[in-house]
Amino acid sequence: MKKDKLYFTDFAAVGDNVEFEMNKDSSGVITKVQKRVNYVSRKAPKIKGASFRGERLEQVVAVNIDNVVVVTSIYFPDFNNRVLDRFLVASESSSINPIIVINKTDLDNNSISEKWNDLYEKIGYKVYLTSVYTNTGIRELQKSISNKKNLFWGHSGVGKSSILNKMFPGLNLKIGEVSDYNSKGKHTTVTANMIKVKGNTFVIDTPGLREIDPYGIQKQDLGHYFIEFDNYMNDCKFNTCTHHHEPGCAIIDAVEKKFISVERYDSYLRMLDTIEEDINF
Numbered sequence: 001m002k003k004d005k006l007y008f009t010d011f012a013a014v015g016d017n018v019e020f021e022m023n024k025d026s027s028g029v030i031t032k033v034q035k036r037v038n039y040v041s042r043k044a045p046k047i048k049g050a051s052f053r054g055e056r057l058e059q060v061v062a063v064n065i066d067n068v069v070v071v072t073s074i075y076f077p078d079f080n081n082r083v084l085d086r087f088l089v090a091s092e093s094s095s096i097n098p099i100i101v102i103n104k105t106d107l108d109n110n111s112i113s114e115k116w117n118d119l120y121e122k123i124g125y126k127v128y129l130t131s132v133y134t135n136t137g138i139r140e141l142q143k144s145i146s147n148k149k150n151l152f153w154g155h156s157g158v159g160k161s162s163i164l165n166k167m168f169p170g171l172n173l174k175i176g177e178v179s180d181y182n183s184k185g186k187h188t189t190v191t192a193n194m195i196k197v198k199g200n201t202f203v204i205d206t207p208g209l210r211e212i213d214p215y216g217i218q219k220q221d222l223g224h225y226f227i228e229f230d231n232y233m234n235d236c237k238f239n240t241c242t243h244h245h246e247p248g249c250a251i252i253d254a255v256e257k258k259f260i261s262v263e264r265y266d267s268y269l270r271m272l273d274t275i276e277e278d279i280n281f
């Protein structure tokens with residue numbers, strides 16, 4: 001449906017199968033990148049203070065993976081469903097199975113996690129409520145990622161590295177590494193690695209992310225990546241409907257009837273608003 005035109009900003013990325021030639025000094029060169037089964041990407045981050053306001057390129061985050069484990073937290077940072085939805089859209093647009101983790105449930109005195117758990121499970125997503133401190137949900141999550149290649153993705157500070165260390169103590173990932181920028185606002189070159197943790201189980205811990213803008217999504221396609229919209233979209237009067245204001249919109253109707261949650265619809269509208277016209281490719 002999308003991404004038929006592929007312009008990679010990265011020649012090879014985490015998860016690529018490559019061929020390479022060794023030099024005599026034991027350095028090497030990649031001579032070939034094999035065809036990718038799939039890949040997850042985002043728009044390359046805006047550089048703070050940069051004056052160039054051009055098109056933002058695509059940044060490939062990981063390649064050839066089975067699950068995108070989208071990690072969020074209750075506090076520090078506060079749970080934000082719109083951020084979660086952006087990660088989900090990025091995963092859906094790559095047709096890669098997302099798994100939602102809501103971490104730091106030990107801090108959840110107001111049952112925030114249960115409300116969101118119910119909302120996303122109703123849509124059809126698998127949600128794990130976890131706490132690294134009380135060990136809640138960790139084993140269940142571990143089971144669901146076993147024998148798969150898993151990208152751990154989410155904003156800085158939500159606990160991605162902590163969860164991975166808890167599941168696989170030998171990993172010794174650094175905790176509290178924040179931001180994909182250094183203090184001067186420059187993009188740092190912290191790279192992610194695919195690590196074999198057990199038999200056929202692989203994980204990729206991504207360095208802190210400050211923002212997530214899905215790449216290559218056109219306004220009229222966004223609705224496809226809000227998976228529960230799919231049941232209604234064919235009934236919109238116009239096939240170019242962006243479900244924003246158009247007459248005869250079946251999505252707006254479904255929101256009014258509470259078949260689609262107002263939280264998800266609101267999130268959709270905000271994302272729609274940030275998609276620039278026609279400059280994605």
Ligand SMILES: Nc1nc2c(ncn2[C@@H]2O[C@H](COP(=O)(O)OP(=O)(O)O)[C@@H](O)[C@H]2O)c(=O)[nH]1
Nearest residue numbers: 104131132133156157158159160161162175176
């Ligand atoms: N209260 C609480 N804090 C956590 C939990 N998991 C991680 N943290 C803390 O959150 C901070 C960021 O964790 P880190 O694993 O580095 O997050 P990452 O940036 O997503 O990799 C650290 O101070 C952790 O100790 C949890 O389940 N509960």
Ligand SMILES: [Mg+2]
Nearest residue numbers: 160161177208
């Ligand atoms: Mg980390």
Ligand SMILES: [Zn+2]
Nearest residue numbers: 236241243249
């Ligand atoms: Zn519509």
